[in-house]
Amino acid sequence: MEFAELIKTPRVDGVILHRPFMPTVEGTLCLTGHHLILSSRQDNAEELWLLHSNIDSIEKRFVGSLGSIIVKCKDLRVIQLDIPGMEECFNIASSVEALSTLDILSLMYPFFYRPMFEVIEDGWNSFLPEDAFKDLETMTDEWRLSDVNKDCTVCPSYPPLVAVPKDVDDDTLRKVATFRHSGRFPVLSYYHKKNGMVMMRAGQPLTGTNGRRCKEDEKLINATLRPGKRGYIIDTRTINLAQQAKARGGGFESEANYPQWRRIHKAIERSNILQESLIKLVEACNDQSHSMDRWLSKLEASNWQTHVKEILTTACLAAQCIDREGASVLVHGTEGTDSTLQVTSLAQIILDPACRTIRGFQGLVEREWLQAGHPFHHRCAQSAFSNSKPRQEAPVFLLFLDCVWQILRQFPCSFEFSESFLVLVFDHAYASQFGTFLGNSTAERAKLSLPEKTVSLWSWVNRPQELERLTNPLYEANSLVIWPSVAPQSLLLWEGVFLRWNRSSKCLDEAYEEMVHIIEYNKELQNKVNSLRRQLAQLETEDPLLQTLE
């Protein structure tokens, strides 16, 4: 297929761009296969480049012969383009609509994007399971890397290599896979070096209404327990939901069959409820009524903050079982690809200082989200402005990022990255020139040859100039476990994402610069003082007078 077929009008002159808190720009609008471009054709003026895949929805408005299209983006930006001429406006609108809803992965921009920068390290190879396992091997020999899933048939959403208890062989794994939702047998998610406790994740057990059991499954998870120790199973669903799942062949681990495990049910919401919540929240943020009551009631009704609190609470619980109770933990919900990953990844942010570095965080996103089979393509197909009925869209990953931001706010000196890194990851998960977040699983990514045909987001991030921009100037490595507060007063609205385009950030940006300035100046002085001291010391030793004195 040719993009040209979809582009009815490639170019319109005299288009006016309106953006909140920015001066209007008049210029020429161009449509290409992947971008909407507005350029004033003046050397110093800013150009707008918008990926079609970033467009969530568009609306047309006509006043006389002047048409406007309102473009609502997945990064929550809303812009307006005034287009002279009815026909042009119609053509642009329908072209953009067609281009932004193309659902053919191989036509996505990452396949066409050629990097304009030098790749220092190929991000596709930076976080391979075998490398992560090498780190694990330095800490324990109780685990092995199994290639039972090497052709992705045992579990289509798992990567070819997964870490499992050493004493459990591949045949057992195959049997366990038939007992777990989508074949997601329990695998290692995190090893807590401090006390050797582990966190595993899986899909729900398929006990069904007649209480099916699977000896191999019991054997597998019991293999992770120390003699005489109990473990915790954290089911991210309420007990009612878990009970209901039995009717559909799912279920949960019964006490009788898993006597060494205590099961705790939490209430993290499922995907369509989260999507609705996001839509409501963004609508509240864009409400122009200026009424305090209305804002607070809409904020409350969106339930977004409730979800943040629930997810963080569950993650704290998992972390607490491991660090405080000295117990191993198994986390699952239904599929084990959404709420489960929120919990396991956040627990690692809390427990593991390495995950709070820029590189460590990339590794965490790779391990616990991309390789763990979070269906990014499905979940991030639409964001808050979508008019169509949500199918599999859900801001599961955005909620995770929001929770990380909450912890970052509470421990502003313990993260190597700044808020802008989290915002960047959010933007790229929804629309990007990089291939990292395309596809739903490692298997799909391999089929599309993403590592060969596209550039990884991490290749771009892991260059000195980007790293510098994303680094938190306040960072001081903190090797401790950090326990966030989940009181409502402690959880704030993530303004950097939800109000990013609704307010002027000038004063806050200036404050940030001032902060950077204070720290840089201090470093500069430290260097000066140290080098002067060295010079003085040298003078001292060279000084003949001193020697004679002594």
Added chain:
Amino acid sequence: MEHIRLPKVENVRLLDRVSPRRSRVGTLYLTATHTIFVENEAGVRNETWVLHSLVCSVEKQAATASGCSLLVRCKNFQVLHFVVPRERECHDVHLSLQRLSQPERCEELYCFSYKPNVDEAERRQEWDFLDLKADYSRMGLPNSLWKFSPVNQHYKVSDTYPADLFVPQSATPPVIVGSSKFRSRGRFPTLSYYSKENHAAICRSSQPLSGFSARCLEDEQMLEAILRSNPRSDFMYVVDTRPKLNAIANRAAGKGYENEDNYSNIKFQFIGIENIHVMRNSQQKMLEVCELRSPSMSDFLEGLESSGWLKHIKAVLDAGIFIAKAVAEEGVSVLVHCSDGWDRTAQVCSVASVLLDPHYRTLRGLMVHKQPVFVFLSHRVELCNHLVGDPKEVSPAIDQFLESVWQLMEQFPCAFEFNARFLITIHSHVYSCQYGNFIGNNQRERVELRLRERTHSLWSYLWKNQTDYINPLYRPDHSQTQGLLRPSTAPYCFKSWRGLYNRFDPGMHPRQSVEDYLSAIQEETQQLEEQLASHKQVEKGYKRINSKFLLKKTQSTCSCYRGCTILSSSCLESGIADVSCRSPLSEDSTRDPDSDEAAYSAA
């Protein structure tokens, strides 16, 4: 002393507000000024001191097997939950505290017995620290437009006004006196803020006694005089900060608001800020929400909304912005009043001044400002309930002013020289009665109480400890520091101020403070600058003359600078120390599996 029925109770438990199972056992002491709880734990000497004057209510609950609960609520939003083993003791403590926390005579107030280690000369100097006249001359007053008026010298015209007032040059004493007779409690229009740049001014007064049709020539002349003192403008605003309905209701009582037809060239404007009764209830509700034990997000947000608190803060800020813009952008003078002109008017005028003038965003400036606004122009400080009085007269006006400033600080992080701690400390001392600054309702009372001779001043205390109160991001030459602040008042710009209302719940606050970190860095930078200077000197010395003297100096100034880590270990540890507070694996969640099992077997 005669009020203390029981000076000491042993085996008292102090419950943790968040997880009541965590409690501390210790001894409770009642002294003339404080309640002191000393923890029994061997080795540590953990003490909780609560000033009696900060206690706002003491509630005794029914006795249970474990003892009798005593709930002590403070005006700084601390809540202490004691469990006293025997009911008799609890009863005695309850009665004693009730009496001690509500002194009946002024002489009982803490400020008259508070004696820090300061000699008399120094104490007197404390009071000279702030010179209000200096603030007026900073504004360029008196000048050809505004003059100092001795008309209220002996508080004869208005007993709630201070003696020193500024009025328009053309206002003669008969006009002033005539106008004062037409205003509630004699509070005639007087100057609050004057802009040197464009001569626009903010004045304040109480409501006119206009009823349905009454008018007063002198009052009309008074407003005319104010208008004339702003030569470049041909009209002025009269802002009534009350909701229109309230103002109309006042007309039936012979009060009311200015009729545009009777006054030449005024534009009249209502700004609906609710009265103190509405505000007090709103704050009460908001505090109840903040006090909820492990509320859900919905409980919290719903409660916050139904309290209406943030809506009122927004209204105060909106009003301040209206006035500030009139002055700075239109160059038009504004007369502000409400009913008596001491709650809403004081609040709104102060907010407008803070928005207008960078000086009031400095440490010294805000102190100068609060003093006249809230005390000299008689914000009724018994409002703060120092003495036994009518609880209906308690008003959170000062809280709202401080919170408005805090909301501004959140939007303009570099524009204020002081930090939130400064506001919170002022808040505490407005209610603590430790210093003489906030005692009495008006200047006359304050003079009669001889506060200057008998008490200490908060402002010099704050000034002496200013390093604690400096905002590290403040820079006087910064662009956002200059001129008029133009804040956004979109509802999402307002936040709940947990720093004040949940001050005593340390678990809720960020465990690492960016501000403290930056302050520490700045302090270190200062030391480095000094070291650098002295090193350079030494280096120069080396290069010129290699004398023994200079060598010695190097050794002493070089006294080893190690790249210091600023986060102290204790700060980091707090990371772990306090899961307690809000972490989910409390008794509740460990109990979960059991209850689930029960549900399971039932099913």
